[in-house]
Amino acid sequence: MAGRNESLDAIKTRRNNTLNALVSSVPYIRWLGITFDRRGDELTAVLPFDQKLIGNPMLPAIHGGVTAAFLEVTAIVELTWTAIWEDMEQGRIAPDAAVPESLPRLPKTIDFTVDYLRSGLPRDAYARARVVRSGRRYASVHVEAWQDQRQKLFAQATGHFLMPQDG
């Protein structure tokens, strides 16, 4: 598995299937409409704009709670993706959304702090998370979200998570 000569198709299928299982198994991620773009192990979360995401209809602006949820979802998926990468590459796990027992256990949020830098415009939003520190029990993750311009963040967040314990 994951050898230098493994076919490109097999590698991509394995990674895409794992990511799809992880994302599609969570009802709330589907309800918000969040998807993930993958380049190698790098993930970018995408939140397509929808009327139901509006928090201030006068401006209009995306709801602060949607922004917080988008950042938290991005952090949890990134953290889980990073944690299972090696097992996935070695073929030790093959998560399937239809088989709950095959899905990786998710980290639990301990706390989450969101910094609202500018109001969320009524258009698509993107986010990337960085695992700053991941120990056996605790992890610290930083997330950035932007819309039109990568350098102009509309929100950022830091969260602490309790990692799932095996057995």
Added chain:
Amino acid sequence: MSEASPEDELEQRRRIARQFIEVIPHARALGMHLDQLTGEGAEISLPWREDLVGDPRSGVIHGGVISALMDTCSGAAVMAHPTGARSTATIDLRIDYMRAATPGQTIRAKASCYHITRSVAFVRAWAMDDDEARPVASATGAFTVER
């Protein structure tokens, strides 16, 4: 305006705050219900729903839903504060998740604005399920005050 009694003004404030919640598409989409609104603070409830689940293994509602509920409830508390904000937006919000909300139970948030200046409101909020003695989450935030 000058003839309005303090009671009338308070009632008007509440009406503005109530409308503020009712016209928020996201609050409606999540199924939030404004239970109480006074100058002291706000209470909003949100029934459990399968499509809001964050952990398919346990059926526990996603933390993001709690964030949206706390954020809305905090904003409502700012709007209902007697000093009168025309509008508000979140500057920063920190949520502590103390335990998982019990699947199937309605989540109720309570928020109060404990200090307000000309341009900033400081808010604390709590989220509870049926076991009110053990809160699910607490939040603290800073909000803009548009005069």
